Amino acid sequence: MEQTQERLLNAAAELFSKQGYAGVSMRDIGREVGITQAAIYHHFSNKEALYIATITYLFEQHTLVITEQMSAIDDPAERLELLVGAMLEVTEKDPRFRRIYMRELLEGDQQKLAAIAESAFLAFYEPLYALMDELAPDSDPQLLIFSLAGMIFHHLEARKLAPHLPNTAKGNAGIPLLARHITNLFLHGVSPS
Numbered sequence: 001m002e003q004t005q006e007r008l009l010n011a012a013a014e015l016f017s018k019q020g021y022a023g024v025s026m027r028d029i030g031r032e033v034g035i036t037q038a039a040i041y042h043h044f045s046n047k048e049a050l051y052i053a054t055i056t057y058l059f060e061q062h063t064l065v066i067t068e069q070m071s072a073i074d075d076p077a078e079r080l081e082l083l084v085g086a087m088l089e090v091t092e093k094d095p096r097f098r099r100i101y102m103r104e105l106l107e108g109d110q111q112k113l114a115a116i117a118e119s120a121f122l123a124f125y126e127p128l129y130a131l132m133d134e135l136a137p138d139s140d141p142q143l144l145i146f147s148l149a150g151m152i153f154h155h156l157e158a159r160k161l162a163p164h165l166p167n168t169a170k171g172n173a174g175i176p177l178l179a180r181h182i183t184n185l186f187l188h189g190v191s192p193s
Contacts (some may be wrong), residue, residue, distance in 0.1 A: 005043050007033050012054040017096035020103055021051055023113070059120040060095040062090040067127055076134045077187060083131070084186075085179030087152050092175065098153060135187070137171045144186075151182050 011032040015024045026047055044050040066086040073079045089096045104113060117125075125145070132141035132148075145153045155178055162168045 002043075004033070004035070006057075008035075008040060008043060008050070009054050009057045012050055013058055013096045013100070015049060016054060017099040017103075020107075021047075026050070039074070048112075048115075051112070052119050055097070055100055055116050056120040058094070058100070059124065062086075062094070062097070063124040066090075067124060070127060070131070076131060077183070079131055080135065080186065081179055081183040083128075084152060084182045085175060087173050088156065088179055088182075091152070092156055095156075102153070130165070148182075148186055151186065155182065 008029060012024070012029050014030060015028055025037075026040050027037045029050070036104060040050065044053060066083060069082055069086065070079045104116060121135050129141045132139070132144040136144060164169050
C-alpha cells in the first residue's frame, strides 16, 4: 500500500470514529493528511469508497493475524480463547474500529452495512462461523458470533463504569483474565465447569 493512501486511511479512521460518516468531509481528511481534497480522489473515487476502504483497512489490519494464529490450533476451545483474547487486545489498543462499528449498527444504514459486511467482515466471518459450528453444532453459528462479539465489546466499554459500582474488585481485570472469563462463560454458561 502506498504511503499517502495509508496516511489517508489512518486519518479517515480517526475522524470517522470520532465524528461519524456524516460529520466528516473529504476536505477535513485532506487537511488532516496535508493534501488537497482533489488529491484524495486520486486514491478514492468518493467519500463512501474511502469510508468502506477505511473500515476494511482497520478490520484486516487486526483480523488477518488472528485468523492465521487460529488456524495453527487444533482444539476449538483453545482457538476460541485465542480469538477472544486477541479481539479484546486489538479493540482495546485501537478503539477506532469499535467506535465505527457501533455507530454503524446504531445508525442502521443498510447500504453501508451491506458494503461493510462484504468488503470487511466476510474473510473473518467464515472462520468464525466454522468455529461456532464446531463448538455447538446444534446452535445457530451467527447468533453465537453476535453473542460473543457483544460480550467482547461490552466488557471493554463497561470497564469504564466498573470502578464506580459497589463491590468492584480493585483494578480492571487484565486481558488474559477477561479472555478466560468470556471464553468460560461462552462455553459453559454460569454453571460451574
